[in-house]
Amino acid sequence: METAKIAQILDDMGTILEVQGENPFRCRAYHNAAQVLHGLPGDLTEMIADGSLAEVQGIGETLYAKIVQLATTGRLPAYEKLRAQTPPGLLALLRVPGVGPKKIKALHEALDIQSLADLRAAGESGAIAKVKGFGAKTEANILEGIGFLETTGGRILQNEALALVAPILDAVRNHPGVSRAEACGSLRRRAETIGDLDVLFSSKDPRPVLDHFAGLPQVAKVLGHGATKVSVLLPGFKTDQFVQCDLRGVADDQFAFALHYFTGSKAHNIAMRKRALARGLSLNEYALSGVKDPTKTIPCRDEADLFRALDLEPIPPELREDAGEFEAAGAGALPRLVEPGDLTGTFHCHSDWSDGDATLEEMAAGARELGMQYLGIGDHSRSLAMARGLTIDRVRDQWAKIDALNARFGGSFRIFKGTECDILGDGSLDFPDDVLAGFDYVVASVHSRFKMPRDEMTARIIRAISNPHVTMLGHATGRLLLSRAPYEVDLDAVIDAAAEHRTMIEINASPYRLDLDAVHCRRARKKGVAIVINPDAHSVAGLGDLRYGVSVARRAWLTKDDVFNTAPLAEIAERLASLRPR
Template sequence: MENKTIARTLRLLSQLMEIHNENPFKVKSFSSAAYTVDKLPYPLSKKTLAEIEKISGIGKSTSAKVWELLQTGKLQELEDFRNRTPEGIIEIMSIKGLGPKKILVIWKDLEIENLGELLYACNENRLIEAKGFGLKTQEEIKKAIEFKMASSGRFLYAHVQELAEQVLAGLKQVFPSQQMSFTGPYRRKCEIIDSIGILIAAPLSDNVYERINAISELAVTEKTENTLTAVSPAGMTLHISFCKEDDFVKELLIQTGSSDHIEELTRRLNNSIPPAATETEIYSKAGLPFIEPELREGHAEFSMAEAGKLPQLLEHGHLNGVLHCHSTWSDGVNTLREMAEHCRDELSLQYLGISDHSKTAFYAKGLSEERVLAQHDEIAQLNQELAPFKIFKGIESDILFDGSLDYSPEILATFDFVVASIHSVFRMSEEKATSRLIKAIENPYTTILGHPTGRLLLARNGYPVDFKKVIDACAANGVVIEINANPLRLDMDWRWHQYAIEKGVMLSVNPDAHSNKGFNDTHYGVLAARKGGVSPMNCLNALNLDEISSFFKGKRLVN
């Protein structure tokens, strides 16, 4: 066993001991020994126990630990601390700049137990006011986590979009007159991207190889007859393919769709996709209308196309307002006025649905009953000043473990709308999670079911849910389901959007914004909605001000 491994083990033991409030003297002793071992000019593995005990900076008690590690390959005391510590906390300890004191705040005060939750908390600006943190520290942690997540070779769409556009712009300078386009999962707007595909109507030559190698610091790692594979500094793989100009449309279609989609389309074209001037022409030869790239997943797009039921997909311009937003009343960074004026003046929207955290979310300065009423007074005043723009009085009410919401009916009745969400106790069976959600859905004051599974992409699986039962309950109770637009969530998953639409359930693209900058996430929610086949008529916040006012009023009258 190498000295660095021994030092790393002792350092981890000292950190875990500090987190668990063990004897400070022992903590310092193991920490110092780790430093000493790491700097030794000779391997400890070749020393006897007696020789190790004599090394300055290690000491007798620590020597016993080193010897145990050398003889058995592990430390029992370390294993005991590991068993008392969530695995996600140990992973968080690998983030640069986070010592035991900060990790203790993250774990115990903020109740965060893995990297995904920590990244989401950074997006919500929850670390800014936590003890020992601040805006600069929060941004450093966020960047470190994103880098660590990227090292797995999988990326969120939102995290690769800037790189993809930069590379495409660079390629257009190299090939100013040739056709080119994104392909594959990136063109289909998949939520998780393993690689970026680009197709160019040009021959692959050695000159091209050299010029591409200089774009955005790309490093070309492989060359085949028609494809270059390159890697970005962040670890994203790009496959840049080349084809004849006459074959561009055909190849674009083939390289865009999922394998299931292309297999079915090929079958309908007598096992051969022909060259064509447009993709629409190819689909027409198969007896089908044009199928948007986002839908080409091999799910229900062919049956919908045959039945003439392909939707007019939602576009960002269809949205007339935003719901599910957090201000400085809870854990947001912008005031109500700032958010409202930004929506009105910068985004040209008609309304804002504020929904700060409810009282159970103490970590996010959740609103007590008294503060709810005070916020409503401010909203009334702002609505007079900002008319015809309107702020709707909402709340993100926590769904408690028994499925109830954390306010009384009297308080819930004061809101224009209520987003019901789970924020605690995620370890549940499918039966428990489903019954918990359904009870919240059946609450007459629930308007929108927020991020239904609690998932954090590439970081935390959502709790298991019987979606058919949950969606059926929403249909029976007139409850809208959220498409949480935060690129870490995109929850409800697009694969369930069509089932919801078939049941008559409205969907709402909600940014879950904790700042004015957070409104930009609506972009990713719209992309997810498009993949799910959502049209403006199925989207709550595509309603104009009069329409959504009537919708909220109708929901309240039912109560």
């Protein structure tokens, strides 16, 4: 069983125990073990074999035995027993924003709520408001959360989609009858969230490949099985969630056309077909041929050949939205999009001084392992007590620790002193200016009062980023993809203010946020706002989330020169210093 699935099972067990009212320390042990598995430094199977898993902090003897059992047998009777004790629709309620295990337990006991339909009916009848500890406001928030959940449908996050499709691609590519295989659809275009998964392969005989795919152990149900396509359901990473995956087979000389077509987007494909017709050609998912003489075909080994046949530079998948890519590609003016390897370091990372899992030393070592020249540590400020926000005294203690580490690095690597400083309700900052002046950089972020009116929230953020000590704005809309809607804010006004005050705006690369989105990111860059890609990492493993932020930047047409943290260390230090008040 895959590590991510084992982690999800442990997380589910902790949640079920919470719903049952179990000891909170026991519940937390399961959740913590799940987090540890997500950040393992090596392969789980190998760590079990060499005994190193037993030495990992956060995995006790009991949980170690459960992990080994899941990894080796694919089953855990204790989990199956817990699931049998829980109404099947109860855990699905956790997907509703603002509904946690304690609320589920209370509503289940008071109103016998067992499903999303039960929850909606209770809310619409006013029954939730009458339950002790809830009230009319909570009831309204729950109904709003149900509405939000319904608008997102069965979509999943980009990182979840990539994790689901990776073993599928491996299995297909390793089949002896397969020549080529790729993931297609919105995942290949690196959309923020994904609906269905699409995998394409080429083969002389697709049937054996399709049969093999339909029989893979991770396939929960076969929805349809034809001569060239199989549709299945795969278990998602959330309880009771399934994701459709379509596998299509084509001849190898059709692969380039099919890959382009099934990558999309629909608008891009329509524009491509119109361009072909204007040149007397017909384009579909299988061939590029003459309109008057369909037997006259233009062979294309790959997508680059297809684009060149229509007098275009090859268009990267991330730009295929019919949003100016044809004009640029036709004029030979497509930008060289930023790549993960262009990043030289990053900011907005947390350590165990606030709510991170790793020490300063461990975060620095992780960054160096990834080839970074520098790392910005921006732990939370004092008002965010639930995240162990730093007091002013602890800030100064951390500065001293960072100075000592930088002295040890001897100039080969640098930790920049930063803070993720809360933007308070009136737009003021959580630390006074004399403290802010001591940081190398300041990320200003909203963490509270998300339901402020649009004009008030806009004014609040603009006041904060107008402070000369603020270097960059963090997660500009506060959204959590598929979990929490963005707060109401006039982003265009915020972008204008950022341009005026030389304040950067981050692409928060956490796959749960991807905030700023590509549309506003492109708009900000056109206004002269510097963009910085930050992972909001709370662990060493979280540094790897930078790749999701790069995907946003690529969808926004950004080049290496458009992204702040692509410059070498010396230049980054100079540019940060130049942005600080004199």
